[in-house]
Amino acid sequence: MNRISIKLTAYFFIAVLIMETSLILYLHQNIIHTRVDEEFSRLLATGSNHRDVLSENYSDTTMKHIVLMEKDEEREVLITNNQGEIIRSSEENIETLKRDLPQVNDLDLQIDQILVSDWKRSSYIVSAHPYKVNPSQSGYVIMFQSTHPIEQLVGKLNLHFGLAGVTSVVALLIIYAVLSKFLTRPLIRMKKATEKLSKGNFKVSLPFIGSDELGELSTSIQKLADDLERLKTERNEFLASVAHELSTPLTYLIGYSKVAIRQGVSEQERQHYLVIIAEESDRMKELVKNLLDLAKMDENTFTVSKEYFEARPFFEDIFKLVEPSFKLKKLKLDLICDMDFKIHADPLRLEQIVLNLLDNALKYSLEQSTVKMKVSKKGKKSVISVVDVGIGIPLEEIDFIFEKLYRVEKSRSRTSGGSGIGLAIVKELVEAHDGSIDVISNLGEGSTFTIII
Numbered sequence: 001m002n003r004i005s006i007k008l009t010a011y012f013f014i015a016v017l018i019m020e021t022s023l024i025l026y027l028h029q030n031i032i033h034t035r036v037d038e039e040f041s042r043l044l045a046t047g048s049n050h051r052d053v054l055s056e057n058y059s060d061t062t063m064k065h066i067v068l069m070e071k072d073e074e075r076e077v078l079i080t081n082n083q084g085e086i087i088r089s090s091e092e093n094i095e096t097l098k099r100d101l102p103q104v105n106d107l108d109l110q111i112d113q114i115l116v117s118d119w120k121r122s123s124y125i126v127s128a129h130p131y132k133v134n135p136s137q138s139g140y141v142i143m144f145q146s147t148h149p150i151e152q153l154v155g156k157l158n159l160h161f162g163l164a165g166v167t168s169v170v171a172l173l174i175i176y177a178v179l180s181k182f183l184t185r186p187l188i189r190m191k192k193a194t195e196k197l198s199k200g201n202f203k204v205s206l207p208f209i210g211s212d213e214l215g216e217l218s219t220s221i222q223k224l225a226d227d228l229e230r231l232k233t234e235r236n237e238f239l240a241s242v243a244h245e246l247s248t249p250l251t252y253l254i255g256y257s258k259v260a261i262r263q264g265v266s267e268q269e270r271q272h273y274l275v276i277i278a279e280e281s282d283r284m285k286e287l288v289k290n291l292l293d294l295a296k297m298d299e300n301t302f303t304v305s306k307e308y309f310e311a312r313p314f315f316e317d318i319f320k321l322v323e324p325s326f327k328l329k330k331l332k333l334d335l336i337c338d339m340d341f342k343i344h345a346d347p348l349r350l351e352q353i354v355l356n357l358l359d360n361a362l363k364y365s366l367e368q369s370t371v372k373m374k375v376s377k378k379g380k381k382s383v384i385s386v387v388d389v390g391i392g393i394p395l396e397e398i399d400f401i402f403e404k405l406y407r408v409e410k411s412r413s414r415t416s417g418g419s420g421i422g423l424a425i426v427k428e429l430v431e432a433h434d435g436s437i438d439v440i441s442n443l444g445e446g447s448t449f450t451i452i453i
Ligand SMILES: Nc1ncnc2c1ncn2[C@@H]1O[C@H](COP(=O)(O)OP(=O)(O)OP(=O)(O)O)[C@@H](O)[C@H]1O
Pocket: 360, 361, 363, 364, 365, 388, 390, 391, 392, 393, 401, 402, 406, 407, 408, 409, 413, 417, 418, 419, 420, 421, 422, 423, 424, 446, 447
């Protein structure tokens, strides 16, 4: 047996045992008291009845009758005179009665009274009933009630309550043992699962055990395990992609530098190779920088400091920055921006977001098309859309473009120089602003990226 089920059983058992014992004791005492009280009242009633009859018809015959009436096993009667002498008795062997009788001579009672009430120690409970016909004809009718029936009752009660107690204790033990096992089994499973997780093995399968607290805990552990497993796979894939991304420019660098240092290469050729080397190095630097940015975002070590600033000048500045590259590709750039409104965001981060989206629009647009940037206010939020009439994104790929190092067509991006990190950064930045990003795209028709920030 494991420890928690022992503990549970012990606690429940002790608590119920205490309750049950108190209840049994209370009932036991109550039943006995009621029964003893009944005996007392009956004895007093019979005694006073005899006394009344005797007072009204004081004669030897009356006494005989009284004695005759009580000649059964359980009850006895004694009648005394004014000297305290016993003048009649239902029991021949008076000594047996006298043992339980206090000194009759010393009695000085005006009303009926219980003389001996200790039913546990005496064989009789005794009541005295004074009678007085005239000063010379007075004395007591003394009643004796055997305590045997009470003792019999106590014996029976003890037996029944004892049996009930033992049976319920056994039943309780069985119920608690089963219950605690039933409760602890899922706990043990979860403990094993978490041990597995802590050892780095995330392949855990916990059965569904309902929607109570234990069930919720089990579901959470299962979800945690699944998430960890997914993260592990993602991390491995990501590392493989990074290695791949870095190895491509490295291959160029190594290849071209070897060619460049070879003897007999013309100055012009060497120049050409050095340009390629410089370009590839730049690309590598950019990639590493982006990766570092992403790593920082993942660790939440970067901060977003929001402020209010005019929208239009902000976007015009960005446009000035990107215009030369757009002109180079004969692309038109349009800014549609409401006048006089302020954006609440981190300007540096927002610039990074917009530059990334414009960079994509530039890369994936067809020549001589127009890229539109629409900025407007919606409630307290700002809506920023970048619309291009470019190559578009296939429907089945849209869900993945925000993943790190994901490119729609690996070959298509390489020609345009992308590494698939831009949108991952954009997404992290937008979410850090508590904003959202959406994309609508049709293959061959163009794409619209919309940010609400
Ligand atoms: N405006 C767009 N039109 C068509 N395809 C797009 C557009 N924007 C993004 N994509 C697709 O989504 C992929 C992911 O975009 P992302 O910006 O993350 O990477 P990238 O532009 O290839 O490289 P990087 O931005 O890191 O230089 C791109 O490779 C491209 O296939």
